[in-house]
Amino acid sequence: MSTPSTKTATSMSPDSTSGAYNPKEVEAKWTKEWFDKEVFDLDIIPDRPVFSCALPPPNITGNLHMGHALNGTLQDVLIRLKRMQGYSVLWQPGTDHAGISTQMVVERKLKQEKINRRDLGREKFIEKVWEWRKQYGDTIMQQYRRLGVSFSWDRIAFTMDESYVKAIYRAFCILYKEGYIYRGNRICNWCPRCLTSLSDLEVEHEDTKGHLYLIKYPLTEGEGSLTVATTRPETLLGDVAVAVHPADDRYKQYVGKMVKLPLTNREIPVIADNYVEREFGTGCLKITPAHDANDWEVGQRHNLSAPIVIDSEGKLCANEFVPERFHGKDRFVVRKEAVAELEEAGLMVEIKDYEHGVGHCERCHTVIEPYLSDQWYCSMKELAEPAIKVVEEERIKFVPERYAATYLDWMKNIRDWNISRQLWWGHRIPVWTCENEHVDAYETAPEQCSKCDSKTLTQDEDVLDTWFSSALWPFATLGWPEETREFKVFYPTTILSTAREIINLWVARMIFTSLKFVKTIPFKEVLIHPVIQTPDGKRMSKSKGNAVDPLDMIEKYGADANRFWFASVGIKGDQDVRFREDRLDEYKRFANKLWNAGRFVLSQLEGYTPAPIDPQTLTLADRWILHRFNTMLKNVGHAYNEYDFHDATREIYDFTWDHYCDWYIEIAKIQMAKPELKEQTQRVLHNIFEGLMRAMHPTAPFITDELWSRTPKSELFDNYDSIMFAPYPRDDERFFNEQSDAEMGLIMKVIRSVRNIRQTFNVPASSEVEVIVQAENADEKKLLEANVDYVKRLAKAGKVDFELSTLPPRSAWDKVGSIRVAIPLGSTIDIEKTREKLKQQLAATEKELAKQAQIIGNLDFAKKAPPEKVQIIKDQIAELEHKKNSIIEQLKMLD
RNA sequence: GGACAGUUGGCGCAGUUGGUAGCGCACCACUUUGACAUAGUGGGGGUCACUGGUUCGAAUCCAGUACUGUCCACCA
Numbered sequence A: 001m002s003t004p005s006t007k008t009a010t011s012m013s014p015d016s017t018s019g020a021y022n023p024k025e026v027e028a029k030w031t032k033e034w035f036d037k038e039v040f041d042l043d044i045i046p047d048r049p050v051f052s053c054a055l056p057p058p059n060i061t062g063n064l065h066m067g068h069a070l071n072g073t074l075q076d077v078l079i080r081l082k083r084m085q086g087y088s089v090l091w092q093p094g095t096d097h098a099g100i101s102t103q104m105v106v107e108r109k110l111k112q113e114k115i116n117r118r119d120l121g122r123e124k125f126i127e128k129v130w131e132w133r134k135q136y137g138d139t140i141m142q143q144y145r146r147l148g149v150s151f152s153w154d155r156i157a158f159t160m161d162e163s164y165v166k167a168i169y170r171a172f173c174i175l176y177k178e179g180y181i182y183r184g185n186r187i188c189n190w191c192p193r194c195l196t197s198l199s200d201l202e203v204e205h206e207d208t209k210g211h212l213y214l215i216k217y218p219l220t221e222g223e224g225s226l227t228v229a230t231t232r233p234e235t236l237l238g239d240v241a242v243a244v245h246p247a248d249d250r251y252k253q254y255v256g257k258m259v260k261l262p263l264t265n266r267e268i269p270v271i272a273d274n275y276v277e278r279e280f281g282t283g284c285l286k287i288t289p290a291h292d293a294n295d296w297e298v299g300q301r302h303n304l305s306a307p308i309v310i311d312s313e314g315k316l317c318a319n320e321f322v323p324e325r326f327h328g329k330d331r332f333v334v335r336k337e338a339v340a341e342l343e344e345a346g347l348m349v350e351i352k353d354y355e356h357g358v359g360h361c362e363r364c365h366t367v368i369e370p371y372l373s374d375q376w377y378c379s380m381k382e383l384a385e386p387a388i389k390v391v392e393e394e395r396i397k398f399v400p401e402r403y404a405a406t407y408l409d410w411m412k413n414i415r416d417w418n419i420s421r422q423l424w425w426g427h428r429i430p431v432w433t434c435e436n437e438h439v440d441a442y443e444t445a446p447e448q449c450s451k452c453d454s455k456t457l458t459q460d461e462d463v464l465d466t467w468f469s470s471a472l473w474p475f476a477t478l479g480w481p482e483e484t485r486e487f488k489v490f491y492p493t494t495i496l497s498t499a500r501e502i503i504n505l506w507v508a509r510m511i512f513t514s515l516k517f518v519k520t521i522p523f524k525e526v527l528i529h530p531v532i533q534t535p536d537g538k539r540m541s542k543s544k545g546n547a548v549d550p551l552d553m554i555e556k557y558g559a560d561a562n563r564f565w566f567a568s569v570g571i572k573g574d575q576d577v578r579f580r581e582d583r584l585d586e587y588k589r590f591a592n593k594l595w596n597a598g599r600f601v602l603s604q605l606e607g608y609t610p611a612p613i614d615p616q617t618l619t620l621a622d623r624w625i626l627h628r629f630n631t632m633l634k635n636v637g638h639a640y641n642e643y644d645f646h647d648a649t650r651e652i653y654d655f656t657w658d659h660y661c662d663w664y665i666e667i668a669k670i671q672m673a674k675p676e677l678k679e680q681t682q683r684v685l686h687n688i689f690e691g692l693m694r695a696m697h698p699t700a701p702f703i704t705d706e707l708w709s710r711t712p713k714s715e716l717f718d719n720y721d722s723i724m725f726a727p728y729p730r731d732d733e734r735f736f737n738e739q740s741d742a743e744m745g746l747i748m749k750v751i752r753s754v755r756n757i758r759q760t761f762n763v764p765a766s767s768e769v770e771v772i773v774q775a776e777n778a779d780e781k782k783l784l785e786a787n788v789d790y791v792k793r794l795a796k797a798g799k800v801d802f803e804l805s806t807l808p809p810r811s812a813w814d815k816v817g818s819i820r821v822a823i824p825l826g827s828t829i830d831i832e833k834t835r836e837k838l839k840q841q842l843a844a845t846e847k848e849l850a851k852q853a854q855i856i857g858n859l860d861f862a863k864k865a866p867p868e869k870v871q872i873i874k875d876q877i878a879e880l881e882h883k884k885n886s887i888i889e890q891l892k893m894l895d
Numbered sequence B: 001g002g003a004c005a006g007u008u009g010g011c012g013c014a015g016u017u018g019g020u021a022g023c024g025c026a027c028c029a030c031u032u033u034g035a036c037a038u039a040g041u042g043g044g045g046g047u048c049a050c051u052g053g054u055u056c057g058a059a060u061c062c063a064g065u066a067c068u069g070u071c072c073a074c075c076a
Helices: A007-011 A023-036 A066-084 A099-112 A122-136 A139-147 A162-177 A233-238 A293-301 A331-344 A381-392 A403-412 A466-470 A485-490 A500-518 A550-557 A559-569 A581-603 A620-641 A645-672 A675-696 A701-710 A738-760 A778-786 A788-794 A831-857 A859-864 A867-894
Strands: A050-054 A088-092 A181-191 A196-198 A203-218 A225-230 A241-244 A258-260 A267-272 A284-287 A348-361 A369-378 A397-399 A431-434 A439-441 A457-459 A493-499 A523-529 A531-533 A576-578 A769-774 A797-801 A811-816 A819-824
Touching (some): A066 A550, A066 A559, A066 A620, A088 A485, A139 A550, A162 A181, A162 A500, A203 A233, A225 A233, A225 A241, A241 A293, A466 A500, A500 A523, A550 A581, A581 A645, A581 A675, A645 A675, A738 A769, A738 A778, A738 A811, A738 A819, A788 A797
Parallel strands (some): A397 A523, A531 A576
Antiparallel strands (some): A258 A267
C-alpha cells in the first residue's frame, strides 16, 4: 500500500486488451504484483471494526484439494469484502504438523532408501522429518497462492513453532494440574501398522462382508456344550468366560459351571451379565477382555483377568495362553487356521455370512485392533459443559443452523479423549518421572523433580494427539499465552469456516479449550460448507483416483472462474455438491464476457472525465440500469450478511450478463451516437462498470484488479493502490426507481415481440421491417413513442407506425398486454405457415382460458380467496378472451 | 440402530411467508452487426420421486413410503 496510484491508467489504450480473456497471464501478473508489494501483510488499522478468522491448518503432507479450495475461496470472499468495507482484517494462515500422516510419509520415503525408523533412532528420525518438512511442508501454501487467497501471508504459523509449542505445554500443564489429564489402562483403538493408539474419531467404520462363526464350547462336566457367536474366532484364545443373560431360561442352569475353551486346555466359567443380548447370535457371548472394549467392561464387573493374546503388531503372542503353533503369526492367518482346526474338531457349528462395521485406521486403513494399554486421557465431561452452553445459548452460531445438533449430540455424549500417541513425530508429552517415581507435568524440561531433590528425570515417550495442538489453533497462533497486540485486537475471531466432518474432531475441541484457557469463545459463527463429490455422487479420494485436482482446474479455466463456482456453491444449499466441469466452463465464459464488456466500455471513454451521475437528466434506459445496478448491490449486500454466497454470485452474474451487457450496452451504443447524450451515457456506462468491478472483486480478484487498474477513476479513488483496498460499493437510494423498471420492461417486451415475429415468419435478419404498434393505453403509447429509437435499433425496425388503426392484410402480429405489435408481411408471407402458427396460438390460448375458467368456476374460490386474487384471474380471463378474438379475426384476414 | 440432507425438463441447479414452474449447460433454427461465435436472437422440452392429508388452491404446509448421500453409534 505504498506506491502512489497511477492515474495514467485512464489513458491506457483499449487496444491493449485482446478479444479473449487470458486468465493465466493476468493471474501471474497480479500474484507477482500483490506479493512484491506485500499487500497481504497484516496491517492493523486502529479504530476500525475488526474481522478475523483462522484458516483450518492443512497438513504439511497435504496437497490442495477441492475442499481446501472451496473453503479458501469462501473465506477469501469474506476477507476481501470486509477489507473493502473498511474493517481491520486478519486471516491467519498456517499448517499442521499432522503427526501420523507425516510420520507415515517420511517412513515410506525412508523405506525406499532402505532405512528403518527404528534403526535410525528417535532423534535422527525427527531430524529427517524436519528435513522433509523444510523441503515439502509449504507445498500447499504455495498452491493456495494460485487461488488468489489474501491470507495475512506474513503470519504463516506452524503447530511446531516455538511460540505454539509453548501454548501447547501451557495448556497441557493447566489440564494436568487441575486433574483433567490422567493415565488409564484400558482398551483403546490401536493401529497395528502405525503402532499407535487412536481416538474414537480417527477410526473409520466400514461395513465389511465377513462371517459370524458359531463355535461350540463343551461343558467340562457332562455331555452338553454352549455355542457362542463371534466374528473374530482367533480371539477365543484370550477368552476368560462365556456370558449369558441372567434371565435367559435356556442357559440359566449353566451359570457358574465351567466350559472347555477350544484349541486349548483352559477351562473358563459361565457367567451372567445384563450386557448380553438374548436375541443376538446364540445368546452366548465369549468374553475376551483384552481384545474387545465391551468385554473389557464385562471383565471388570466380574473381576476377570485379561490375558493378552495379540500383540501390538497384530501378531499372536508367544505366551502361555497361545498354543505354540500360533506364536508370532498374523491375526488373520490364525483366524483361518483356527477355523480349520475347529471344523476338524467338530466344534464349528456354523459359519454365516455376516456384514458388520469394522474399524479401520483413518490414515493407513489397517483394521483396528482393540488393544489393552496405558494411555493418557483427558477427562471431558466437565470441560464439555460450558462448551455446550455457549452453543445452546447461541453465543456461537452454526451456519447452517442444523449443524449445532451434530455438535451438541457429540458433546452431550462425550467420552474421555485419548490424547497420547505412540509416535515420534509430534509434541512429546511434557510429563517427567523422577527416579523416586514422582510424576509431574512441566512446561519446560525440568532440572529437578518438583516433589523431591532428584535431578534424574525421564520424559514420557508418547506424543500428543495432533488434534490436541490444533485445538488451540485460533489463540495459539495469536501468541497466547502472551497478550500480543494481535491477540488483543483480533480475538475472539469472527468466524470459522470448515467442513462438517471435523465438527467434533476439531471445532468442538477449539471451543472447549478456548473457554477453558482464554475464558471466552474462539469465534462467533461456524460456517459449514458442503462436501464436493465426484460427478456421480461419490466421495473424492486420492487413493481411489477419482479426485479432481483444483490446480488442474485453475490451469484450465482460470482462478476466478473456479472461485466463482466455489462461491456459487456457497454454504446455504445442499450439504453435498457434485463436481461438474461444465460449471467451470460457464464461469470461464462469464470471465470472458466481463473482459469484453470491459474492453468495450474502456474503448468508449475517449474524452471522458470521471464524474458522478446526475440523477436529474437521465434517459429511461439510464434510470433503469441504475435502478437494476443498485438493486443488485442491495441484494448482494444482504446476501453476504447472511453468508449466502450463492445468492450474491447469482445476482452479480445475472446483472452483468442480462442487464448490463445484453441490454444496457446495446442501448448505450444508440445513445452514444447522439451528441447530446454521449457524455451522460459514458458516465453511466463507466460508473456502473467501475462499481461492478468493486462489487465483484471479492469473488474474482484477478480479473477485477486488472480491469479496474485500466479503468479511469475519480479522485475519490486516488488513495487506493489496488481495488482490494477500495471501498465496497453500496446501493444509493437516489437511484431506486421502480417506475423505470416497469417502463423499460414494456419496451423490452415489445422489442422481443418484434424479434419473435421476425423469426417465426422467417424475416431475414438483414432486412429492416416496418412495425405497427397499436397501443390503446395513452401512457403506454407515449412511452413507446418516446423510446422508439430503442425499438428501431434493437428489433431492427426501419419504421414504427403508431397511428395505423387497421392492420394491412397479411400482417403477422403479437400482443404485449393490450398492445398489439404487428409486421405487415405482404407478399413475403407464407399463408399456410401463418395460419398454422395462429391456430397453434389459438389452441394455446383456449387451453389457458379453460384453465382459468375452471378456477373462477369454482364457487369456493370466489367465496374464500382474497378479492385481489379473484380480480387477477378475472383480468386474465378478459385478456385471454381478447387475445382469442384477435386471433380469430386474424385468421379470417388470411382467407 | 440413530440423526441430518437431497429427490423440480437429458444434465447441474433456483424457486423468501401456498395463487397459472425459472436459470445455466446440452438441443433446434437463424445471425459472423465495429466488446465478446468463450457471442447474439428466437424456439422446443417439466402432471416439481411416490402415496395420503390440510386448503377454494400445494413444487411450496403436514404424515408416511421409496431411492441416494453424509455424519454419529461398544450388539458379539
